[in-house]
Amino acid sequence: MSPERLALRSSPDTESEALTPAASSRIYDRLLADMLAGRIPAGARLKVSELAARYGTSTNPVREALQQLRGEGFVVIEPNRGARVRPIDEGFVRDMYEINALIEPYLVRWFSDYATDAEIGRMEEIQDEIEALGFERHDRYSQLDDAFHLVVYDRHYNRNAVELWHRHRRTLSTISRDMAIGRSRYAARQAEHRELIACLKRQDADGAARAIETHVRGSGRHIIDLLRSGGGRNDTALSAGADPARMRGLDKP
Structure with a gap:
C-alpha cells in the first residue's frame, strides 16, 4: 500500500484536542495560504501526517481541511495516490467563470419573474451602500456584493445550481481576495x-x-488579466500558462 494512501487513512484516536470546527478552520486557512503563496507548490503531495507535523496539530483537522479544499477545487484526492495541490492557472479560473456565465443567467431569469418589490428594493439599498463605501473598502465591498447576489439566487428552487454558484464564488473570492481590483x-x-x-x-x-x-x-476577464500581469499572489501557485485559444470563451459579447 502506498505511503500516500496510508497517509489518508484514519490513525488511532489521539486527536481529541483538535476535533472542533475551529481547529479545522485554522488548519484550512494556513494550508490554503501556503498553497496560494507557493510555499506548498502546485502538484505537491499532501500527506496528512506531514501536514499535522507542519502545523503542530493532530490528523483529524487536517483531513477535514483537505476535504473542504477538495470541495472548493484547490485539492485533488485520487484513489491510491492521495491528495495533491491542484494548479490554479488561467484555465482553472476561466472554466469556473464560464460555468457561472451559464448558471447565473438561468437563476436571474427565474428571479425576474418572481422578484418582489421588497427584494428589488433590498438590492437597491445594498447597491447604495456599496457606492457610498468608496473604492478602498474592499473588505466591506465583498460582504455587500455577496449580499446583493444572494437576494437574487437564494430563493431559487434549484438548490443544486445555487450550491454550485456558492461553491464557485467562494473559490474565486479566495483566489482574488488579495488582488488589486482596478478603478475601471x-x-x-x-x-x-x-x-x-x-x-x-x-x-x-x-x-x-x-x-x-x-x-x-467582465469579472472573469479582469481576474485573468491580473493573473497574466502578475497581480496574483505568486507565479508558482497562480501559473499563467494557459493556451490563449482556450481563453476566448470569456470574450463572448
Missing part, C-alpha cells in the same frame, strides 16, 4: 449592478440575463 473594473461592476436592477424593475428577463452574463464575463 470597480466602476463597471457598479454600472452592471444598476443595469440588472433596472431590468428587474421593468420585468425584462432577457435584459436581466444579458446584464448578469456581462457582469460575470
Whole structure:
C-alpha cells in the first residue's frame, strides 16, 4: 500500500484536542495560504501526517481541511495516490467563470419573474451602500456584493445550481481576495449592478440575463488579466500558462 494512501487513512484516536470546527478552520486557512503563496507548490503531495507535523496539530483537522479544499477545487484526492495541490492557472479560473456565465443567467431569469418589490428594493439599498463605501473598502465591498447576489439566487428552487454558484464564488473570492481590483473594473461592476436592477424593475428577463452574463464575463476577464500581469499572489501557485485559444470563451459579447 502506498505511503500516500496510508497517509489518508484514519490513525488511532489521539486527536481529541483538535476535533472542533475551529481547529479545522485554522488548519484550512494556513494550508490554503501556503498553497496560494507557493510555499506548498502546485502538484505537491499532501500527506496528512506531514501536514499535522507542519502545523503542530493532530490528523483529524487536517483531513477535514483537505476535504473542504477538495470541495472548493484547490485539492485533488485520487484513489491510491492521495491528495495533491491542484494548479490554479488561467484555465482553472476561466472554466469556473464560464460555468457561472451559464448558471447565473438561468437563476436571474427565474428571479425576474418572481422578484418582489421588497427584494428589488433590498438590492437597491445594498447597491447604495456599496457606492457610498468608496473604492478602498474592499473588505466591506465583498460582504455587500455577496449580499446583493444572494437576494437574487437564494430563493431559487434549484438548490443544486445555487450550491454550485456558492461553491464557485467562494473559490474565486479566495483566489482574488488579495488582488488589486482596478478603478475601471470597480466602476463597471457598479454600472452592471444598476443595469440588472433596472431590468428587474421593468420585468425584462432577457435584459436581466444579458446584464448578469456581462457582469460575470467582465469579472472573469479582469481576474485573468491580473493573473497574466502578475497581480496574483505568486507565479508558482497562480501559473499563467494557459493556451490563449482556450481563453476566448470569456470574450463572448
